[in-house]
Amino acid sequence: MYRILLVDDEPNILSALRRCLASIDVGELDGEALKVEAFTSPEQALERSEEQDFDLVVSDYRMPGMDGVEFLSAMMELQPAVPRMICSGYADRDAIIAAVNEVQLARFIGKPWVDEELAAAVVALLRPGSARARAPKALRAQAASARITRVEQDDDGAIVLRSDDPA
């Protein structure tokens, strides 16, 4: 079973993300089920993360109290190996670029997102078939950091996430 942690201050976003994740065929995940836990409060999500390991964290950027970068750095302390993803409609490119580099994001997805792309990103980050789920945590940490992406802006100003490992 794969555990995904969702954090967004907007409950309707959480519902939509759940629906989107529910559309992932278990066949793509080596028959493993997806278990989604969703929080509108980053603080509560962190509390939960103290007792539960996750395989992927998806967070909003702008949230009251604690923003996505703060949340993900706290998450990095708790569970260094977990791949981190931001899903945000925040229009400030500089902030996003800073964020991606600061918390070593695996993916940035803009709002509005395309369901298929989000689902594909989630599947890719969970890396079924790599026997990752059974590997010891230390190895997973390495695997996760090997995927760390760099962010640049292309000529159109679009944000490009580059994976360091040869695709």
Place this chain on the structure above:
Amino acid sequence: MSTAIALHAPIEAASRAARSAPAADAARADAMEATLRALVDAVPTATLLFDADQQVRYANPAARVLARLCAPDKADRPLAVVGDWHPELLNSGALHLCSMHGSWSGEVILGVGRGQHKILLLHLSRVGADLFGMTVRDITQDSMRESELHARNAELEVAYAKLQGAQEQVMQSEKLASIGQLAAGVAHEINNPIGYVNSNLSTLQRYISQLFSAIQSYEAALAGGAGATEAESIRRKLDLDFLVGDVPQLLSESREGIDRVCKIVRDLKDFARKERSEDWIKADIHRGLDSTLNIIWNELKYKAQIVKTFGELPPVECLPSELNQVFMNVLMNAGQAIRDQGIITVTTSVAGERVRVDIGDDGEGIPPDVLPRVFDPFFTTKPVGSGTGLGLAISYGIVSKHHGTIEVSSTPGQGTLLRIELPIAQPR
């Protein structure tokens, strides 16, 4: 006793007295003449007497200074003829007019060499059959000062007109800048609902194709004469129960998202309208506060809790979108004054013929030395690039235009209160 009277008597009268009187009178007249001469000698205005041939009969010291001034190169020659002083000093037209009317005054401009000139105020009067009196006052300084004043004044008028234009532009561009500042936030605010509505539509599409395949399966099963157990297994296989349960939820959430986008766009339109004079209307201040709060909610919600205490307000005659700008500036300042988490209070009430809007925050407050300057244009304590210092200056202008007042009070470390008072009806 005679001294005082004689002082008032014209020289002519004095000389007439001298002619007709015996010796004692003549002595008195001589004394009188000496006194008058001393008086005229002491006058700082050039004063002279000349006859019909322009022969100078008398010139006081100031006149002699003038003569040298008029003709510096003739300083060593006797200036017995006033016409020799300067060709433009005494023109024949003036003399002629004076002979006809008894007096003449006017300004003359004399070139005095090296591109310099003097402006003189001349007064001519006929004081005897062929005797003329003349006083000359140098008004070069005065008239230079005057024309300088005129020039300065004209400059000031131009500058003022420019400033007025500039102020309008600044107001417009400040409005645009604050809208620009908001745009990023608003984009975020709109991207959220669009995000889930969009995603929900994809989900709905999947649900519908699931439903279609359910219908096909049912049809196939029915054609094969299937019973309730087979129908049940189709239901379960396609998870129709979940689908049927989720669709109403999905639709209502999506509708909520569309409503939110509509509302944001409507508020923005309210906000950004350019005001014309016929836009003075009786408006609901609470509506303005609410729509402004909605717009900047995105900026504030991460830091502040808003406590609204709205009283009963009558409609207020105002320019609503300009007032919204005031509310926005003040609310943004309140939000910016709060470092981590705080409370912003918005309280309305009626005070006599006016309505009162109090906007308070429990942020960092304003030090006493800063307090008197917060309404100054371009005064800001915020880092370069994040504040232009125009927010309160512009708000002040808008409130004054409404014949209202805006006041600030603050306790450093505890918070700040902005009190805006507006007349319910504008004075006619």
